Amino acid sequence: MYKPPNTKLRLSPQDEYTHAPEAAxxxxxxxxxxxxxxxxxxxxxxxxxxxxxxxxxxxxxxxxxxxxxxxxxxxxxxxxxxxxxxxxxxxxxxxxxxxxxxxxxxxxxxxxxxxxxxxxxxxxxxxxxxxxxxxxxxxxxxxxxxxxxxxxxxxxxxxxxxxxxxxxxxxxxxxxxxxxxxxxxxxxxxxxxxxxxxxxxxxxHWHNFSWYKWLPVAFDRDFGMLFSVKDPTAAALPISGNVLSNGEYEPVIDGRIWTEYDDDYHPKLLTAWITTTKKTYIVEGKVLSTVPLRHRKAGGDASSYTRITESMTEYTCEGRTVLGMTEYCDIIQDGVPLSVRQGRA
The missing domain is CATH 2.40.370.10 (AttH-like domain)
Structure with a gap:
């Protein structure tokens, strides 16, 4: 998780509950x-x-x-x-x-x-x-x-x-x-x-996201990963996440995602290369079902909107297979995702 300079992360059990709303x-x-x-x-x-x-x-x-x-x-x-x-x-x-x-x-x-x-x-x-x-x-x-x-x-x-x-x-x-x-x-x-x-x-605001690709996968009680790739032109930390291995998190230090899309730019197949401080994991994904959700900016251009695809996916990694999520958030302009336009699909 990205922290700006001269900041830190603070976590309390009270954060599990709701907070006093800010004025915004x-x-x-x-x-x-x-x-x-x-x-x-x-x-x-x-x-x-x-x-x-x-x-x-x-x-x-x-x-x-x-x-x-x-x-x-x-x-x-x-x-x-x-x-x-x-x-x-x-x-x-x-x-x-x-x-x-x-x-x-x-x-x-x-x-x-x-x-x-x-x-x-x-x-x-x-x-x-x-x-x-x-x-x-x-x-x-x-x-x-x-x-x-x-x-x-x-x-x-x-x-x-x-x-x-x-x-x-x-x-x-x-x-x-x-x-x-x-x-x-x-x-x-x-x-x-x-x-x-x-x-x-x-x-x-939902439209404040440029694009991201989010893979939260739990293979079993001892193995899983959270891998996130964001727009490098808009995110200070474009690659982030952890791999869960035997009860501990290995921080992600590098990685990438390759995606094959259908005609509507919904993901069909993907491969993720996830490098932690210990090793590189290769994760294969086959999308089984996708629900596309859109968020339009009030008063914005009707041809441009934020779309989130929520896909149940069959994942395999190191001999294990499990169902998990593939969530891709992207700005769609004239039907084409921004990440595809940037050549970072």
Whole structure:
């Protein structure tokens, strides 16, 4: 995680809970979880982003089902405080800081035969039917915590420009997952699930991201990786992450990602070369299903927008295979991602 000069990272168990909102109108506090049962061919991710100064939360739920269907829901429920991660039928609870968390969702999911239809959300919500869903999952941390709040050396908050910020604090962790996921009457029991989580707080505009490629993968309780590649023209630390090996994180010091895209520039295949302080890992990924999500800048050019592709991916590395996430965020201009235009796909 990048730290500006003369700053440090500070992490407290209290950071697992919500923070007092800053005055910035675009203050955001968000938590994200993903979970996969590779044997059953099921995966999911969930997110709550409280934007209390704007009066609403962002609630997202996405379940990748066997056979290629995807259940998806997004809402902006109204909120009046930042005291909890609880919005739109979704709730995140901290049972033990850095160790155990609980995720619940009760609500509907839009069941899509063609997940790429979410590129036009209005049309997708008219085309597909909603079905009841319940999610109850327990997350157990199997790695050290990564990240914290960036502060000055004297522990005072750093100065941020809210209009150009994406977070003040950020944490991540590899997880083991158990529980149940029920979609339209079909129940899936996660027994040896793997997953990942992150949390951010501070002022954020989605369009402040240029582009990034984010690979959070947990192969089992003892092996996984977080690998991130960002726009080198906009990021002070374009390559970052960790490899989890036997309970410890090996810091990433170099790496790259090769991607094969389809006609819509959704990822199909990828190879990541991830170099840590100990060795280079080669990770192969085959995308099984992609949900494209867009964020338009208010008053901006209609032909340019931020797109995030959320892809359930079959990963292999050193003889192990598991389901995990591939998240690519990019500025799309006239249908082409900025990272592709830069030749850094």
């Amino acid at each position: 109108r675009n203050y955001n506090e968000s938590m994200y979880f993903n979970a996969f049962d590779t044997a059953k061919g099921v995966g999911l991710w969930l997110r709550i982003g409280n934007r209390v100064n704007e009066g609403y939360a962002e609630m997202s739920c996405c379940v990748y089902l066997p056979g290629g269907k995807v259940g998806f829901m997004f809402a902006r429920p109204m909120i009046t405080h930042n005291d909890a991660m609880d919005a739109g039928g979704m709730r995140f609870e901290v049972m033990e800081p850095f160790k155990r968390l609980r995720v619940k969702y009760e609500g509907e999911l839009l069941i899509m035969d063609e997940p790429a239809a979410m590129a036009d959300p209005s049309a997708a919500f008219k085309r597909y039917q909603k079905r009841p869903s319940t999610i109850y999952l327990e997350f157990e941390g199997v790695s050290p915590m990564h990240g914290g709040e960036i502060v000055n050396l004297d522990d005072t908050p750093i100065d941020l420009d809210p209009e150009n910020s994406v977070y003040r604090g950020h944490t991540e962790q590899h997880m083991a997952v158990s529980g149940t996921v029920t979609v339209d009457g079909t129940k899936f029991k996660f027994e040896n699930g793997t997953g990942y989580r992150d949390k951010s707080w501070g002022p954020r």
